[in-house]
Amino acid sequence: MKLKEIQLPSKQASKQASKQASKQASKQASISYLRIFATMCVVVLHTCSTLGENSKVFSLNHRQLIFFNTSYQIMYWCVPVFLMITGGVLLKKEKCIYTIEWITKYARRTVLALIIFGIPYAGLKIIMQDGSSRSLLDKTVFAVLTDTGFGHLWYLYVLTSIYLIMPILKNFTDKATEEEIKFFLAMLFLLDFCIPQISKVLGINIAIKSQLLYPIFYVLLGQWLLQHKNSFDVKVLVSIACLCIVFIGTVNIVTCNSQSWTQYDSPLIAIFSGTIFLLFVKREWKHTVWLWSVDRLCFGVYLIHPLVIQFSYRFLKITPVNFKLFPIITVVFALVFITLSFVASWIMRQIKFLQKYVL
Structure with a gap:
């Protein structure tokens, strides 16, 4: 009897530990699946935006312009x-990161990426535009410092800045009350998103605005949504996502100034982004053996995919616009770009320095 009484709590503890480990694995898997999906969609975004934002260069007709603009804005x-x-993973209360690590580990990674990839990209852009290599090094370094190289690298400048102020954000989220965090998010949403949107619609410059940049809102929102994901209903989230897609398509059809509604600092995109985030983190995902390996390729895909797209569009002169069934062909192009980018990222990860310090 005594032996059974001792073993029973042990079995219960084992089941509880196993259940906890399963939940933790599911949380990590949801972030990995979300990161992989978002990375693929970034490639789709640039597959379409490269054409939509350069409509005269690629000779887009009105129907093509609406399609490509709508596709990348979605x-x-x-x-x-x-x-x-970033906020959901790094601002967790149980996450302990020393202040110096934000510089030596996190910011160093993005700065090295800017140097290793930004300088060659800027040099390639200068050569293509000017047709000359005189003072190329000076021009490329200046382009990297001023973010006038490849446009997609702007995210690295934002991420570097975020990492440098992360100790302050971490201290705030660790010590602030629930009400303080909700109030701060609400005020950032009002000042960073709603008031600028009203200014655009009315055509006036409303002077009351946030002195903080909108990326801070997204970082803090990720941490808060991950903690409160069970408070949201999946059916409602799916409905919101569908409405956002319909709205983006509608504004592209009825107005020539659709981007005023679909910038990263617009309320529409903030709501849409939060909805997609919740749809992934709410689901129970299974952690497969290949998941983490693919997840680790995502940053490399982000860095290399514009080169693949530009090579096809600018050098080979092959674009979806060349085909009658361009909507279907665009999907094919995107899938090819995604595949090539992941393969290229895997190859880059075979270089130990890049794997350890950049990718």
């Missing part, structure tokens, strides 16, 4: 979601 949730993942 993907605008990707970058905010990356920022929310």
